[in-house]
Amino acid sequence: MVLATPIPFSACAPDVVDEVDSNLVEAAKNGPAALLEAALNGKTETVKALLDAGVDVNAADESGETALMRAAFRGQTETVEVLLDAGADVNAKTNNGVISLMHAAFGGHTKTVDTLLDTGVDVNAKDNDGATALMYSLLIRGDTDLVKLLLDAGADVNERSNDGWMALMLAEEEGHTEVVELLKQAGANE
Numbered sequence: 395m396v397l398a399t400p401i402p403f404s405a406c407a408p409d410v411v412d413e414v415d416s417n418l419v420e421a422a423k424n425g426p427a428a429l430l431e432a433a434l435n436g437k438t439e440t441v442k443a444l445l446d447a448g449v450d451v452n453a454a455d456e457s458g459e460t461a462l463m464r465a466a467f468r469g470q471t472e473t474v475e476v477l478l479d480a481g482a483d484v485n486a487k488t489n490n491g492v493i494s495l496m497h498a499a500f501g502g503h504t505k506t507v508d509t510l511l512d513t514g515v516d517v518n519a520k521d522n523d524g525a526t527a528l529m530y531s532l533l534i535r536g537d538t539d540l541v542k543l544l545l546d547a548g549a550d551v552n553e554r555s556n557d558g559w560m561a562l563m564l565a566e567e568e569g570h571t572e573v574v575e576l577l578k579q580a581g582a583n584e
Contacts, residue, residue, distance in 0.1 A: 426453030426461070433461035433477065436470035441477065451480040458488035466494040466510065469503030474510065484515040491521035499531040504540045507531075511547045518549060524556035529564055536570030541577070551582040 429449045432440040441461065445451055454460045462482040465473040474494075478484065487493055495515045498506040507527075511517065520526055528549040531540050545551065554560050562582040565573040578584070 434464035467497035502535040
């Protein structure tokens with residue numbers, strides 16, 4: 395059975411999408427792969443159908459990644475909300491210690507981060523390397539609104555990764571000058 399198609403769902407005729415969706419529901423009997431794929435691609439109705447078919451909302455792949463993590467990584471906020479309503483564990487960790495908030499922060503998905511923050515997610519959780527969601531948010535984008543959101547939720551500006559990096563150091567390294575000032579105002583140690 396094919397779980398994914400090289401043709402995007404949006405390019406398919408409705409009857410093809412329905413057939414693919416019904417195939418995904420049937421695939422639910424074979425493990426979490428269909429749910430993970432549907433969540434990654436923001437196929438919210440398919441996610442609902444798979445959950446209704448009995449797929450475990452917290453099922454993970456071999457790396458420990460869940461549907462919530464995949465949806466968060468892509469900023470699929472509507473899908474994230476469905477998964478959370480179904481009982482997805484917001485603090486579940488991959489084998490590398492990464493949680494959904496880190497995925498969303500890395501992707502720069504402010505709306506998804508905000509949704510996750512409303513659930514009691516651990517804003518200061520650390521991955522196996524000691525990095526936090528605040529640090530993840532600085533690796534590529536350095537979006538000030540996202541950083542402000544994390545800080546307002548209680549992100550610790552002075553947390554250190556296992557190799558000694560702090561958010562301020564990352565922001566400086568990546569050239570995010572506005573974020574550097576924001577972190578300093580929030581009490582970051584220099």
